[in-house]
Amino acid sequence: MNNVPLIMFLAFVGLTLLITFWAAKKNTGASAYFAAGRSITGWQNGLAVAGDYMSAASFLGISGMIYVAGYDGFMYSVGFLVAYITVLLIVAEPLRNAGKYTMADLLAYRLKPRPVRALASLSTLVVSTFYMIAQMVGAGAIIKQLIGVSFEPAVVGVGVLMLVYVVFGGMLATTWVQIVKALLLMVGAVMLSYLVLKFHHFSFTEFFNSVAHADYGGTETPKNLMEPGLKFGVAVAGPWGPIDLISLCLGLVLGTAGLPHILVRFYTVPDAKTARSSVVWAMAIIGAFYIMTTLFGFGAATIIKKALLTSDGKMDANLVAPVLAQVLGGEFFFAFISAVAFATILAVVAGLTMSASASFAHDFYSNVIHHGKENRPGKEIRVARITAFVVGAVSIFLAIKLQDVNVAFLVGLAFSVAASANLPVIVMSVFWKRFNTTGAVAGLAVGLVASIVLILLSPSGIYGKEGAPFPLSNPGIVSIPIGFLAAWLGTIFSARDSEGEAKFAELKVRAHTGLGAEKATSH
Numbered sequence: 001m002n003n004v005p006l007i008m009f010l011a012f013v014g015l016t017l018l019i020t021f022w023a024a025k026k027n028t029g030a031s032a033y034f035a036a037g038r039s040i041t042g043w044q045n046g047l048a049v050a051g052d053y054m055s056a057a058s059f060l061g062i063s064g065m066i067y068v069a070g071y072d073g074f075m076y077s078v079g080f081l082v083a084y085i086t087v088l089l090i091v092a093e094p095l096r097n098a099g100k101y102t103m104a105d106l107l108a109y110r111l112k113p114r115p116v117r118a119l120a121s122l123s124t125l126v127v128s129t130f131y132m133i134a135q136m137v138g139a140g141a142i143i144k145q146l147i148g149v150s151f152e153p154a155v156v157g158v159g160v161l162m163l164v165y166v167v168f169g170g171m172l173a174t175t176w177v178q179i180v181k182a183l184l185l186m187v188g189a190v191m192l193s194y195l196v197l198k199f200h201h202f203s204f205t206e207f208f209n210s211v212a213h214a215d216y217g218g219t220e221t222p223k224n225l226m227e228p229g230l231k232f233g234v235a236v237a238g239p240w241g242p243i244d245l246i247s248l249c250l251g252l253v254l255g256t257a258g259l260p261h262i263l264v265r266f267y268t269v270p271d272a273k274t275a276r277s278s279v280v281w282a283m284a285i286i287g288a289f290y291i292m293t294t295l296f297g298f299g300a301a302t303i304i305k306k307a308l309l310t311s312d313g314k315m316d317a318n319l320v321a322p323v324l325a326q327v328l329g330g331e332f333f334f335a336f337i338s339a340v341a342f343a344t345i346l347a348v349v350a351g352l353t354m355s356a357s358a359s360f361a362h363d364f365y366s367n368v369i370h371h372g373k374e375n376r377p378g379k380e381i382r383v384a385r386i387t388a389f390v391v392g393a394v395s396i397f398l399a400i401k402l403q404d405v406n407v408a409f410l411v412g413l414a415f416s417v418a419a420s421a422n423l424p425v426i427v428m429s430v431f432w433k434r435f436n437t438t439g440a441v442a443g444l445a446v447g448l449v450a451s452i453v454l455i456l457l458s459p460s461g462i463y464g465k466e467g468a469p470f471p472l473s474n475p476g477i478v479s480i481p482i483g484f485l486a487a488w489l490g491t492i493f494s495a496r497d498s499e500g501e502a503k504f505a506e507l508k509v510r511a512h513t514g515l516g517a518e519k520a521t522s523h
Helices: 005-025 028-039 042-053 056-069 071-098 103-108 114-147 152-199 204-212 242-258 260-267 272-303 317-369 379-401 406-430 437-456 476-493 499-515
Strands: none
Touching: 005 042, 005 114, 005 152, 005 260, 005 317, 028 260, 028 379, 028 437, 042 152, 042 204, 042 260, 042 272, 042 317, 056 071, 056 114, 056 272, 056 317, 071 103, 071 242, 071 260, 071 406, 071 499, 103 114, 103 260, 103 317, 103 406, 103 476, 114 152, 114 317, 114 379, 114 406, 114 437, 152 272, 152 317, 152 379, 204 272, 242 260, 242 406, 242 476, 260 272, 260 317, 272 317, 406 437, 406 476, 406 499
């Protein structure tokens, strides 16, 4: 066991438990538990959004992808960043002004609430669970590699800490854990980028010349990482490679605006202006971070020998950032980056659990089962806490059972469902007067099923690369249009909803001006 990373892990856990203890004393009422009392400022929420978004896949996966695939790996960074333009221009303001705690609040504003909330809750649980399993599988593997704790106890430990944050601290604790994590991650990324540039004598010319002739420490034939096609090129991925790249970018750019754990962040701020401000802060932070992933992703190819990432004959590119930190900064910096990776996973799974439990308690329990009638005070919070335990237990169990599954498969499924099911109904609900409940149900159901089926049939799915009936690893280019088409067809082939159309003008005014927004949250 490596004691230095373990000590740093424990220090971070201690800090976050203190935050949870502080937040637990402030959790008085549903608004405090589900939305942090709507007290989070723009810069704070921007940091929290960034902390929620910059997952282990971002910090470890993308740097490893750039290390292996160069320019093609960099496309992941571009997709993740550009996604926030969609969030800023389409989702953030209407969601904050028309909703209360969950994505379904916006949809139920002018549609029949029970069927819409039921399917929105199902979609939220699917996205959150699969995204969470991916994070926890990654957590187990990383903690096993970095500090020597075996996979199962590592996953259980992450799950237990996640439940402590959510059950006792609610959204306030989750928010501050994400803020602390984002700050630590940015400090680590800046330091690592500085050391990479120092290695290349602070010369970008020398840096990019090295990247253009990367030889991985002399272990293989040099290759130009600045040249496209190392992952998605026809020579590597076959004739469908370029289409798969377009499909990936579509999924990332549109999927982010439908991710439940990102959307619920906009309910923690007092108004829509602050929601917009928080997106701008998030874009600045995330943009700076993804620029730095290129530095230590590309730089690692000229500094790290592949042998340092190889064990049992297999290379784990996910360890690029920690190993690079060890090579350039020594054991202490390696421990710090390892602790940051651990913090990254904890913050993201806490956000996912929070969104899943809030959706089930608020949408399904209160509004589907109990028809939106008032329950006993605190009942909704108790249901959310019970849901968090169930979701946490299921995620721990599935992560242990699926520890050998392709993590990219699970993340792809989450983004695909978000882009194909959630986004079409959000966009049409806000911008199309004719849109009705049938269209919303059709869009959610068909988008959900289409994305799951296409991922299962893809090269990442159950048939593997050789026998996959569907040739694309990223189904967005097919499943997203299917989701929009289903929502459109469901609307035009069903009776007009005069009541819903009458409420459209009210929704439009409220969504874009915020007039009456706080009053509307009790609709």
